Amino acid sequence: MFAVFEQYLQSKAFFTPAEIEQIQAVSVVRALRKRQYLLQAGDVWQANAFVVSGCLRTYSVDAKGLEHIIGFAVENWWASDQESLLSGQPSRYNIEATEDSTVIVLKNDDFERLRREVPAFDQVVKALVLRSFMASQSRVHSAISYSAEEKYREFLQKYPGLAQRIPQHMVASYLGLTAETLSRIRRQA
Amino acid sequence: MFAVFEQYLQSKAFFTPAEIEQIQAVSVVRALRKRQYLLQAGDVWQANAFVVSGCLRTYSVDAKGLEHIIGFAVENWWASDQESLLSGQPSRYNIEATEDSTVIVLKNDDFERLRREVPAFDQVVKALVLRSFMASQSRVHSAISYSAEEKYREFLQKYPGLAQRIPQHMVASYLGLTAETLSRIRRQA
DNA sequence: ATGGATTATTGACATAAGTCAATGCGGCGG
DNA sequence: CCGCCGCATTGACTTATGTCAATAATCCAT
Numbered sequence: 001m002f003a004v005f006e007q008y009l010q011s012k013a014f015f016t017p018a019e020i021e022q023i024q025a026v027s028v029v030r031a032l033r034k035r036q037y038l039l040q041a042g043d044v045w046q047a048n049a050f051v052v053s054g055c056l057r058t059y060s061v062d063a064k065g066l067e068h069i070i071g072f073a074v075e076n077w078w079a080s081d082q083e084s085l086l087s088g089q090p091s092r093y094n095i096e097a098t099e100d101s102t103v104i105v106l107k108n109d110d111f112e113r114l115r116r117e118v119p120a121f122d123q124v125v126k127a128l129v130l131r132s133f134m135a136s137q138s139r140v141h142s143a144i145s146y147s148a149e150e151k152y153r154e155f156l157q158k159y160p161g162l163a164q165r166i167p168q169h170m171v172a173s174y175l176g177l178t179a180e181t182l183s184r185i186r187r188q189a
Numbered sequence: 190m191f192a193v194f195e196q197y198l199q200s201k202a203f204f205t206p207a208e209i210e211q212i213q214a215v216s217v218v219r220a221l222r223k224r225q226y227l228l229q230a231g232d233v234w235q236a237n238a239f240v241v242s243g244c245l246r247t248y249s250v251d252a253k254g255l256e257h258i259i260g261f262a263v264e265n266w267w268a269s270d271q272e273s274l275l276s277g278q279p280s281r282y283n284i285e286a287t288e289d290s291t292v293i294v295l296k297n298d299d300f301e302r303l304r305r306e307v308p309a310f311d312q313v314v315k316a317l318v319l320r321s322f323m324a325s326q327s328r329v330h331s332a333i334s335y336s337a338e339e340k341y342r343e344f345l346q347k348y349p350g351l352a353q354r355i356p357q358h359m360v361a362s363y364l365g366l367t368a369e370t371l372s373r374i375r376r377q378a
Numbered sequence: 379a380t381g382g383a384t385t386a387t388t389g390a391c392a393t394a395a396g397t398c399a400a401t402g403c404g405g406c407g408g
Numbered sequence: 409c410c411g412c413c414g415c416a417t418t419g420a421c422t423t424a425t426g427t428c429a430a431t432a433a434t435c436c437a438t
Contacts, residue, residue: 060330068334070326082323129318134271136325137259141249143332144365145257148395167415176333181395183417337425356385370425372387385434392427401418408410 001029004052005104008076012127013120022118026110032056032097038079038105039095045084046108051077054101057170058093069174072098072162078128079103098166143176149185151175190218193241194293197265201316202309211307215299221245221286227268227294228284234273235297240266243290244354247282248362258363261287261351267317268292287355332365338374340364 002024009015009023029052032038038056039045049056056079059069070093073079084091085108106114115122142151152175156163163171168186169179177185191213198204198212218241221227227245228234238245245268248258259282262268273280274297295303304311331340341364345352352360357375358368366374 060334062334066334068330070330070333082319083327086319086323126315126318129315129322130271130275133318133322133325134275136322136329138272139329140325140332141257141259143329144259144363145249145251145255169415174333178396179416180397180418184395187417358385367426368386369388369427373425376387380438381436382438383434383436385432387432388430390428392425394423394425396424397420397422399419401416403416404414406411406413408412 001052001102002027002104004075005050008050009121009124012124015118015120019118019120023114023121026106026114028105028107030103030105032101032103034097034099037094037096038103039081039091039093041092041094042090043084044088045081045091047080047085048106048108048111049073049079049095050104050106051075051079052102052104054103055098055165056095056101056103057098057166058095059173060093067173068176069170072159072166072174074162074165078132098170148175148177148181149189151177152182152185153189190241190291191216191293193264194239197239198310198313201313204307204309208307208309212303212310215295215303217294217296219292219294221290221292223286223288225286226283227286227292228270228280228282230281230283231279232273233277234270234280236274237267237269237295237297237300238262238284239293239295240264240268241291241293243292244287245284245290245292246287246355246359247284249282256362257365258359261348261355261363263351263354267321287359337364337366337370338378340366341371341374342378 005027006015006020006024009020015023030038030049032054038049041061051073053075056073057069058071058073058079058081059067061067071079079095081091081093081095083089084093115125142154146154152171155171155175168182172179172182175182194216195204195209195213198209204212219227221243227238230250240262242264245262246258247260247262247268247270248256250256260268268284270280270282270284272278273282304314331343335343341360344360344364357371361368361371364371
């Protein structure tokens, strides 16, 4: 399990065996069954999770009980709630496995220490955060500029294969649509 | 002009006089008149801009000629296009002053060197990027979860005063609405 | 001051997307 | 193996938002 994480890290920067060991020492491998929570709204989140296998979704539930998915994380992605992490406030999001998954959890204290003590780790995280920000901005752009159909097309193109392993209604929720609307879009397209 | 930037930096981390000098050495102060571009779509963007005074907007123009504002930047904010910066591709966005403004431009080469050589600078940027990412995620959440009216209310609350110094139709564009819709929302609310 | 641009508002109408309800399919768990 | 639950689809209808066009109000710049 950890080997996958190590390989991910080595593909991004050079780590010495000692550094890898230091990272492994604070890595907690966790198995999640489909529908199991990694984080529940209301809890304070103080960690970062690397997805070894499977898929997670991060979503909120609004006053009407509707779910809104703000992100998916498949193999080699990260899942986290920066909002709760930075603010120390209880999270408004849930993070849940959409299929049986394995993640590596790094508590924030350990994570920050690694950033300080392992330059290559800091470098990887720096790049990660920047790319995440860029991706998020791009999603804002789509959300405010595109029609439902355009958003769906972009999703398919941007995350090939993801639509195949996730229920349609979750894709709809990710795009800010209802399941019915997405179904109708797919019919004609 | 630079003093504002220095004050911003000092408020975020401790900088020695020598470090400040090093930063100042690569800082280019630039005045922008209302409607003047800092970046035009099609150009490659290789810098980061700190807003000393005034206000900038970053927006795209779609096939129908409609503008979509992905961000504003007022005093003590940053304006940039990470997408173009990271990819090296021509930008799809314009960055334009909405009022007479003064910015400090740091070319990306210099910016990255500062991150490497001035730890406090790196620290400030790290925090900035993380907060920007968080803010962007939060905006995604609003965009896919809220009604037009809820988005507008949140905007007013999140950026008090901003709606007063920017034309309504730009607020609408930022929220992904038409000017008419926003006007009608304001009437009843 | 005057005149053109920019901005905001309003009305009538069009359209995209949501809501509600029903149906059917298919897989998972007892 | 059966039954239920989750998932997708469809239809009829509602609602939110967009579109187009006209009118003011305001702001600059000549």
